[in-house]
Each structure stands twice: as structure tokens, then as C-alpha cells.
Amino acid sequence: MTTPEGSAPAPPPAHPRAMNILSRKPLTTARAAWIIASVTVSMTIISGVLIHFTDKKNYPDIGDGLWWAIQTVTTVGYGDLVPTSTTGRFVATLVMVVGIGFLTVITAAITSAFVESARHRLEGTRTDTVSAKLDQIGTRLDVIEAELKNIGGRHRDAPQ
Numbered sequence: 001m002t003t004p005e006g007s008a009p010a011p012p013p014a015h016p017r018a019m020n021i022l023s024r025k026p027l028t029t030a031r032a033a034w035i036i037a038s039v040t041v042s043m044t045i046i047s048g049v050l051i052h053f054t055d056k057k058n059y060p061d062i063g064d065g066l067w068w069a070i071q072t073v074t075t076v077g078y079g080d081l082v083p084t085s086t087t088g089r090f091v092a093t094l095v096m097v098v099g100i101g102f103l104t105v106i107t108a109a110i111t112s113a114f115v116e117s118a119r120h121r122l123e124g125t126r127t128d129t130v131s132a133k134l135d136q137i138g139t140r141l142d143v144i145e146a147e148l149k150n151i152g153g154r155h156r157d158a159p160q
Helices: 016-023 029-054 062-073 086-157
Strands: none
Touching: 029 062, 029 086, 062 086
């Protein structure tokens, strides 16, 4: 493979397997929601376990860590369990951002579905009207073409 002079080849993707999985099918709203949900669930479980190991004083068992992760990712955050270590707060920040992103994407997907449904209903009536008009125009063009052929044929037959 050659490249133009002065330009370097593009570097390979950092995670080729992940890119292959993500680019296999076109990204739809449902697929994006599924990916975000999977990442959110994975992040919740991983952070619940991780917070237990980084802040054992406040999270003596993994169950407490998972409880904290679930209430944090859902943005409920009762405050009964709060990380005090720097690492724990960093993990909490990641969980909060992922939780907010998850809620945002789900809300956007639902809104998109409603808007798309309304658009299809509106376009359905418009499409019928446009099809009828196009049929009328096609019929008129056929008549005009037939008349032009008749005029052309009469013009050729006329004495000179």
C-alpha cells in the first residue's frame, strides 16, 4: 500500500475488535441504547466491586458497594454511603457521568421514537397527495406528448 508523499498512513485503531463489533451493523437508536445500557450495567457492577476494594471502611462488603453503585448510577444518591477516599470519589464521578449519560440517551431514544412516529404519520398523508398530483401531471404530459406528435406529423404532411 502506498501513500502520497508527505503523508503517513493512518494508525490502526486502538481497539480493532471493539471497532469491528461496533461497526458490523449500522448504528440505530435501539442499538445505541443497547450499547449504552450495556456499558452502564457493566460500569455499575465494576464500580460496585471497585469501591469495596478502594474504600473498605465505608463499604465493608461488595453488597454495600453494589448498593452504592446502583443508587449513584440512577442519580438517587441517598447519601447513606459516601466514598471518602480520592480513588473512591473518582470512581463515584465516573459512575455519575455514566448514569447521567444513560438517562440522557434513553430519554433521547424515546423522544426520537415519538418524533419519528409523528413524522411518518404526517408524511403518509403528504405522500398520498403528492402521488395523486404526480399521476395527474404524468397524464397531462402524456396528452401533451401525443398532441406534439400529431402536430409534428401534420406539419410533415402539409404541402410546401
